[in-house]
Amino acid sequence: MSGVGxxxxxxxxxxxxxxxxxxxxxxxIITLFTRRHGRVRAVAKGVRKTMSKFGGRLEPFGHVDVQxxxxxxxxxxxxxxxxxxxxxxIMDDYPRYTVASAIAETAERLTPVEQEPSLRLFLxxxxxxxxxxxxxxxxxxxxxxxxxxxxxxxxxxxxxxxxAVCGNxxxxxxxxxxxxxxxxxxxxxxxxxHPAPATIELMAALASSDWQVADASxxxxxxxxxxxxxxxxxWHLERALRSLPLVDRDDTTRDRARDRKERS
Amino acid sequence: xxxGAIQDLIDELGRLPGVGPKSAQRIAFHVLSSDPSDVxxxxxxxxxxxxxVRFCTRCFNVAESDLCRICRDPRRSDEVYCVVEEPxxxxxxxxxxxxxxxxxxxxxxxxxxxxxxxxxLKVRELMMRLADGTCKExxxxxDPNTEGEATATYLALLVKPMGLNVTRLASGLPVGGDxxxxxxxTLGRAFEGRRAV
Numbered sequence: 001m002s003g004v005g006x007x008x009x010x011x012x013x014x015x016x017x018x019x020x021x022x023x024x025x026x027x028x029i030i031t032l033f034t035r036r037h038g039r040v041r042a043v044a045k046g047v048r049k050t051m052s053k054f055g056g057r058l059e060p061f062g063h064v065d066v067q068x069x070x071x072x073x074x075x076x077x078x079x080x081x082x083x084x085x086x087x088x089x090i091m092d093d094y095p096r097y098t099v100a101s102a103i104a105e106t107a108e109r110l111t112p113v114e115q116e117p118s119l120r121l122f123l124x125x126x127x128x129x130x131x132x133x134x135x136x137x138x139x140x141x142x143x144x145x146x147x148x149x150x151x152x153x154x155x156x157x158x159x160x161x162x163x164a165v166c167g168n169x170x171x172x173x174x175x176x177x178x179x180x181x182x183x184x185x186x187x188x189x190x191x192x193x194h195p196a197p198a199t200i201e202l203m204a205a206l207a208s209s210d211w212q213v214a215d216a217s218x219x220x221x222x223x224x225x226x227x228x229x230x231x232x233x234x235w236h237l238e239r240a241l242r243s244l245p246l247v248d249r250d251d252t253t254r255d256r257a258r259d260r261k262e263r264s
Numbered sequence: 265x266x267x268g269a270i271q272d273l274i275d276e277l278g279r280l281p282g283v284g285p286k287s288a289q290r291i292a293f294h295v296l297s298s299d300p301s302d303v304x305x306x307x308x309x310x311x312x313x314x315x316x317v318r319f320c321t322r323c324f325n326v327a328e329s330d331l332c333r334i335c336r337d338p339r340r341s342d343e344v345y346c347v348v349e350e351p352x353x354x355x356x357x358x359x360x361x362x363x364x365x366x367x368x369x370x371x372x373x374x375x376x377x378x379x380x381x382x383x384x385l386k387v388r389e390l391m392m393r394l395a396d397g398t399c400k401e402x403x404x405x406x407d408p409n410t411e412g413e414a415t416a417t418y419l420a421l422l423v424k425p426m427g428l429n430v431t432r433l434a435s436g437l438p439v440g441g442d443x444x445x446x447x448x449x450t451l452g453r454a455f456e457g458r459r460a461v
Contacts, residue, residue, distance in 0.1 A: 019377050020409075024282050050438045055447030059410045060377075088449045091413040094421060101376035243376035 009070040013037050014083060016126050017062045018104040022048070030058050030077060031108060032066065035122050039111040042068050042075040054080055061087040061100050061129050086133035095248040096132050099139040102243040103128050103146050109237055110154050121153045140222060140249045141214050144229045145206040152207065156236040158228075160204045163187055171200060177231045199224040223249070270296065322393070324369040324386050326351045334358075334367060341365045343400040347390065347419065349373050349407055357405065365403075368393065373411035374418060382418060390419075394426060401429040408435045 015032035018039075023029050026048040032040045047054045057064055057080045067079040090096045107125045111118055128146035132139055151157050159181030161170040166187050174183040176192040182200060183192055199221045205213035206225070217225075226249065234240050265271060270292055278288035295303055319325070320332035327333070334340060334354070344365030348354055354367050370385045394402070402423055406412035420430050436454030437446055446454070 051441060053445060055445070056409075056449035057447045059449065061410070082448050085448050087410050088452065091410045092417055094414060094418045097374075097410070097414040097417070098376050105377055242379035246374075246376040246379075246381040 010067060010078065011037070011070070012065070012067045013040075014063065014065050015040070016107075016122070016129060017058055017060050017064060017087075018108055020058065020060055026052075028058070029074065032064075033107055033111065033122055033125055034066075034117075035119065036117055038116040038118055038122075039108065039114050040068065040075060041114060042077045043071070044077045044080075056087075057082045057085065059085070059087045059091075060104065061090050061133075063126060063129070084130070086129050089133040089135075090129075093135075093139075096135070096139045098243065098247045099143045100129060100132055102143055102241060102247050103132070105241050105243045106147060106150055106233070109241065110150055118153070121150060124149055124153060137211060137215060138222075140226060140247070141206065141217075143247065144203075144222075144226055145209070145214070147229050147233050148203060148207040151233060151236065154236070156232070157207065158182075158203070158232050160200055160207065171197060173197070175200070175228060177228070177235045181232070193228070195224050195228060196221055199228070203228065319369075323367045324371060324389070325354050325367055339364075342398045344403065345390075345393070345399050345401075346403040346405050348405050349412065349415075353405065353407075363403075365401075370406070370415070373406055373415040375411045385415075387419070387422070391422070394423065394428065399428065401431060404430065404432045408433070 013034040013036050015034040017030060018033050019031040021029045021031075023043060026046050028044050028047045030042050030044050030047075032042060034040050044054055044058050046052050047058055054077070056062075058077070062085040063083040064085075065081045065083055066077060068075040069078050086100075090100045103125060107121065110121060124146065128142055131137060132142050137145075148157070158164070158177075161182065162168060163170060163172055163182060163184035164176070164180035164187075165183055168184040168186070170182055170184070172182045172184045173194050174185065174188040174192040175181065175195050176183050176189050179187065179189055179192070183189070198218065202214060202217045202221050202225045205211075205217075230241075230244055234244070266274065273292045273295065274285070274288045277283055277291050278285055280288075283291070295306075316328050317326055318328075320327040320335055321330050322335045323332060325332040325334065327335075329336075341364055344363075345368050346357060346363055346365055347368045347370060348357065349370055349372055351369055354369065357363050357367075368386065368390050370387065370390070372380055372385055374380060374382060374385065393399070402419075404416040404419055406415045416432055420432075423430055434457045435450070436457050437443065437450065443451075
């Protein structure tokens with residue numbers, strides 16, 4: 001094999017580690033969300049050994065600079081350097097860990113084809129994991145904001161102001177997941193829900209990065225918004241996310257306790 | 265494709281983890297050329313393992329009776345429990361000869377991406393074991409990876425209100441390695457867990 005041919009099979013990219021799965025004695029299959037190559041599944045050889053050259057750099061939720069060697073079925077990771085290993089700040093906080101898992105699974109489901117670049121979704125996912133690790137906002141809010149914006153990237157953004165069916169200017173009281181979001185009284189299908197106006201305002205704030213409004217929202221509106229966002233996402237994905245029922249939204253309780261303390 | 269029994273054996277061997285079609289074929293022909301008594305011994309070992317081996321009703325380690333060897337041992341301390349993910353972790357810790365308490369095998373780690381939550385593990389059983397008050401220290405020896413750390417964090421939150429001393433296995437630099445190759449997480453942990461000399 002000539003040197004040029006070998007070099008041609010190597011490529012380098014920065015990536016977010018979405019998932020790791022055990023393979024054989026000491027290897028792992030790493031699912032990476034790369035900036036320029038989309039979702040890539042690659043083998044990290046010997047990564048489970050304590051003396052592995054990769055160490056903890058290929059743990060989930062880390063932002064890494066990675067060099068890969070093209071393989072027949074799976075690529076092989078040859079070198080990796082940590083850009084920012086967010087996993088460390090996420091795994092010490094259980095609610096954050098469950099939220100990060102739901103973000104990673106959503107990113108995986110929204111990139112069904114491997115090696116197909118999706119820069120907007122990559123930047124959005126990286127931003128969500130970073131925000132989660134820094135803990136500037138409630139982890140449940142970060143998840144809902146990510147899901148709403150990821151659905152926007154996929155072309156499934158719910159209508160939050162004008163009627164999803166006829167476009168009649170809103171705001172409207174009715175909300176129907178199958179219809180695509182807010183619905184006017186004329187278009188409201190049977191079974192449509194009637195969320196509080198503040199819930200729809202919160203969803204709009206999360207979709208447009210208005211964190212001042214989102215952070216000041218009430219816990220009951222957050223819960224209602226989370227339910228609507230999850231229902232909307234899973235309707236379009238046509239299959240439930242495994243991680244979503246396991247998301248620990250306890251931080252809502254913690255936030256409420258903190259708010260009470262601040263007020264007093 | 266072969267015919268009859270030999271192809272059946274290749275197919276069955278090919279279903280084992282880490283055994284590909286070529287390896288399955290090689291093992292099948294090795295079995296075919298082996299002494300009949302050796303093959304019989306292998307067949308008996310396979311049958312016996314399914315008939316005799318079960319999970320310990322107390323700690324969920326592998327056992328050949330209701331209780332495993334460690335739970336039956338009266339010389340071991342009831343005041344320290346070590347929580348591990350898998351029975352093979354018990355063997356790894358036993359090899360060190362450093363631990364003389366009891367174990368609790370969770371049966372995995374919390375992994376939302378695979379749909380594994382606390383209810384899928386032996387967490388409720390652990391809480392029931394701790395409720396009698398004999399245990400004074402709980403050592404969380406889940407794997408030092410993201411899933412293992414998150415599981416340890418979850419258990420610590422759950423158990424702390426019971427007033428137990430909850431500890432986590434130390435993590436840091438492996439013996440025989442170079443500092444420059446250590447990743448940020450491992451090196452950070454090593455700094456946190458530094459000790460006076």
